[in-house]
Amino acid sequence: MKQSLLKFQLVFEAVLLFFTLVIVGILLDRCDYRWDLTQEKVYSLPKATANILRELRPRPLNVLAFYLQEDDSRRALEIFLKECRRHHPDFRYHFYDPSRRPALAKKFQISEPSTLLIQSGDLEQRIIRPTEESFTNAILRILHPQSIDICFVKGHGEVELYGTEPTNYEMFKLALEGYNARTHEIVLSRDHVPDVCQVVALAGPRWELTQEEFSDLEGAFDRGKGILFLLDPMDPGTGKSFREFATKFGVTIGDNVVVDKASRIVGGDFLMPLVSQYFSRHSVSKGMKQATFFPLLRSIQPSSDPVPGLEVTPLAMTGAGSWAETDLVALEEGNATFDIKTDIAGPVPAAVAVERMPDGGPRGTDDAKPDTIHPPSSDAQKQGRMIIVGDSDFLNNSYLNLSGNKEFGIRLFQWLAKDDRFVEVQKPQFKFKPLLLDVPKRTMLVFSVLVIYPLVFFVVGGLYHVIRSRTS
Known part of the structure; x- marks a missing residue:
């Protein structure tokens, strides 16, 4: 009886853990949020790009990326487009290899790889060898068609x-x-x-x-x-x-x-x-x-x-x-x-x-x-x-x-x-900021390292030793 109860408990805990992981996965998939903890916001979209995407929210955006499968820049572009999707509820992108899909490339008049086709209703913009700035200006022209x-x-x-x-x-x-x-x-x-x-x-x-x-x-x-x-x-x-x-x-x-x-x-x-x-x-x-x-x-x-x-x-x-x-x-x-x-x-x-x-x-x-x-x-x-x-x-x-x-x-x-x-979009870069301390701050830093920190270590260690001695 005891063995059966232990087996049931083990199975129940496994099932509970499985469903917990499923629920957590669904929540994480639907609540996609990232924190950029860098001071310069290097891993975030530029403000101009994010603002234009928010203005375009009422309109669907479909991006067709014609890149060769072995193109190294394809991965970086996919990361960028994923970040764009977080700022627009109806943003979709698809990658196609023009050498493997020649009929599709001919349909959209793609004459060379590394071409991005941005569509929004009847409006269309295309970019060759896209950058963050060229992409931002392309969606800006869609926002203000001319x-x-x-x-x-x-x-x-x-x-x-x-x-x-x-x-x-x-x-x-x-x-x-x-x-x-x-x-x-x-x-x-x-x-x-x-x-x-x-x-x-x-x-x-x-x-x-x-x-x-x-x-x-x-x-x-x-x-x-x-x-x-x-x-x-x-x-x-x-x-x-x-x-x-x-x-x-x-x-x-x-x-x-x-x-x-x-x-x-x-x-x-x-x-x-x-x-x-x-x-x-x-x-x-x-x-x-x-x-x-x-x-x-x-x-x-x-x-x-x-x-x-x-x-x-x-x-x-x-x-x-x-x-x-x-x-x-x-x-x-x-x-x-x-x-x-x-x-x-x-x-x-x-x-x-x-x-x-x-x-x-x-x-x-x-x-x-x-x-x-x-x-x-x-x-x-x-x-x-x-x-x-x-x-x-x-x-x-x-x-x-x-x-x-x-x-x-x-x-x-x-x-x-x-x-x-x-x-004009400038991608944030890490800035070199050397630590420059005046004389009082340098003195305080040396005093903290050589006096305060060791003193705290010995006090805490001593208290721990006294408590262990009394309880043993």
């Missing part, structure tokens, strides 16, 4: 927008549409610059524009629109009208071709300069990590005579070992060498941004505090913006997915369209 109308100029031998030929812009057009942009084609002599156009782009024109067409572009700039020139090197004696127009805005377009022998080291070509130096304080180039390759590039740099009321900023520079070759005949014959008298020594600017200041003075750099959302002001919407790049081929079907070409191209259009919905 469509961009981009007009590509035709009629001067520009790059074709449609078609799968290597020299066309079909893939880049699809990439722009993935960022909520609508593309149009216009003829300046017939359509001028319609009001719907937020950005007017001339991609690789082969022939000169008329004075009336340049006047239309200048008028669009004065009305606060964005103008983008992607100008390839031209034959000697041509392109004079473009150089004269750029001079009015404080920009010098070089009649040259950039040579960069260092590009051979990374698998490029002498005439395909590697650009990895970016101006870190400008919105276009800030945070650019990937290098950009420009096939057949000409120099674009601020002129020596600045234009009052315009801020001219170089965005990207070639390497120190490059130069801008002015002897195009020798270059075609393969005999190009650097001439200190006529050539431009590297680093050579490859792109320049121009912005009209509302007060006629320089804006200066942006010293705004991190984790602060910066909506575009009414004055900013009235400022004309222009970017001139010394190449158009870097965005065509052949070179778009090469290194950081697509990212740089998207950034150009976002800045020109005044898509200034951004928040």
Whole structure:
């Protein structure tokens, strides 16, 4: 009887322990909470990210992460997305390997791995090689949706927008549409610059524009629109009208071709300069990590005579070992060498941004505090913006997915369209704080270690010994 009672008690305790563990597991699964005990909150979401996720709570968020199975950064991203899920009740994420799910990758137009697709209803944002800051700005654009109308100029031998030929812009057009942009084609002599156009782009024109067409572009700039020139090197004696127009805005377009022998080291070509130096304080180039390759590039740099009321900023520079070759005949014959008298020594600017200041003075750099959302002001919407790049081929079907070409191209259009919905996010880092003690504190520390602590030890030990002696 006693043995049966002991067995029953053992079984009952095991069952009770099992159900206790089940209940505790259910409670822990439903009550997911973490405590970040670090002073800098290193293991928590940045405040800006958490705040935007809380504002988006009424809307569902679905994240599709296309990462290779063996990608080491996949695990870190999954931890980050789990933390995001804690701040949004309807946040879901899924990981897919594009090499194992090619049909799904094709459906969502995923051209390269490490791509994040964020969906909320009919709205969609995509990020390549996401960071905490880029993810935060993507959900910010979902919170404040905005469509961009981009007009590509035709009629001067520009790059074709449609078609799968290597020299066309079909893939880049699809990439722009993935960022909520609508593309149009216009003829300046017939359509001028319609009001719907937020950005007017001339991609690789082969022939000169008329004075009336340049006047239309200048008028669009004065009305606060964005103008983008992607100008390839031209034959000697041509392109004079473009150089004269750029001079009015404080920009010098070089009649040259950039040579960069260092590009051979990374698998490029002498005439395909590697650009990895970016101006870190400008919105276009800030945070650019990937290098950009420009096939057949000409120099674009601020002129020596600045234009009052315009801020001219170089965005990207070639390497120190490059130069801008002015002897195009020798270059075609393969005999190009650097001439200190006529050539431009590297680093050579490859792109320049121009912005009209509302007060006629320089804006200066942006010293705004991190984790602060910066909506575009009414004055900013009235400022004309222009970017001139010394190449158009870097965005065509052949070179778009090469290194950081697509990212740089998207950034150009976002800045020109005044898509200034951004928040600067700085990930918390552990701070080194040395312990500095003055003389009284050092004396107190030494006294505590050498006197007080030993004294407490002996007193407690003595009391314990006395109590044991009396009770034994």
